[in-house]
């Protein structure tokens with residue numbers, strides 16, 4: 096788009112619309128890239144935060160070794176669009192998902208997390224003579240108590256099943272996502288304890304003569320501890336790039352870059368305005384959004400299609416038809432509601448970034 100094209104100004108966009116501040120995103124990109132430069136551990140950023148192949152490509156250009164994702168469909172989209180080094184950091188199960196994974200593995204060495212013997216056996220059966228083309232990491236429960244086998248012997252046992260069934264065992268992953276804490280000694284201690292468990296499990300398996308190539312963990316809020324921990328080979332941080340306002344409390348080195356543009360559609364009861372973006376336009380599950388550039392406006396309530404905003408300072412009063420931007424508080428659950436975001440610099444729409452379903 097040409098910068099002088101009137102239609103390319105953000106104020107002219109129909110709402111609700113998702114806006115990506117390109118300057119902030121690029122600062123985040125550089126800052127993470129600088130951390131991993133010349134480091135033993137590498138970055139394999141999680142896709143779920145932006146679901147954009149274009150942004151994934153920029154992360155790879157900036158030094159990432161590949162992409163982590165949660166959904167098989169996202170791995171398929173990435174492979175289709177030329178990104179081949181992928182870790183699906185979520186378990187898959189069921190015949191049709193495993194068949195799709197077998198098919199995908201024909202096109203590239205996509206790695207998937209496993210935490211269940213039955214799934215490993217099903218993979219071997221469904222892959223038939225292609226089992227050695229299936230790459231897996233054993234997922235270790237580091238205390239989040241979501242997926243993963245217990246550390247230590249249980250992980251070793253599953254690694255042996257993987258090998259017996261003829262699949263390609265690549266290593267371990269473990270995600271300890273419930274340690275969302277502000278920076279400080281307590282966070283350092285708890286995250287390090289979790290990493291030690293993962294690295295001890297690696298040592299146990301290697302002691303049995305089974306080589307381990309990958310030890311993957313970490314996210315935006317603990318990347319600097321995980322990425323510096325001896326024995327960790329890759330970090331799954333993803334949210335840092337577009338960043339939401341909730342995560343900044345635990346990762347202050349990144350700037351939120353994502354807002355939802357909304358239009359004032361009504362001047363409600365005295366001292367309030369109503370905009371056309373509610374829960375369907377952005378997740379409120381990590382708190383109500385704040386309004387960018389207008390400290391005198393406070394979001395009071397989100398409805399399905401509306402948000403009610405209190406005008407705390409009359410100077411912040413807006414008229415029907417005016418537009419505001421609301422900071423995205425939870426990017427993962429907001430991004431999937433859009434098929435595109437507008438890349439914006441200085442109020443001008445510079446690009447339209449496609450979002451995978």
Ligand SMILES: Cc1ncc(COP(=O)(O)O)c(C=O)c1O
Nearest residue numbers: 141184270314315331332333334
């Ligand atoms: C498996 C896994 N890895 C990594 C992450 C880190 O994501 P982020 O960097 O956005 O915090 C998550 C987030 O939920 C996750 O589920």
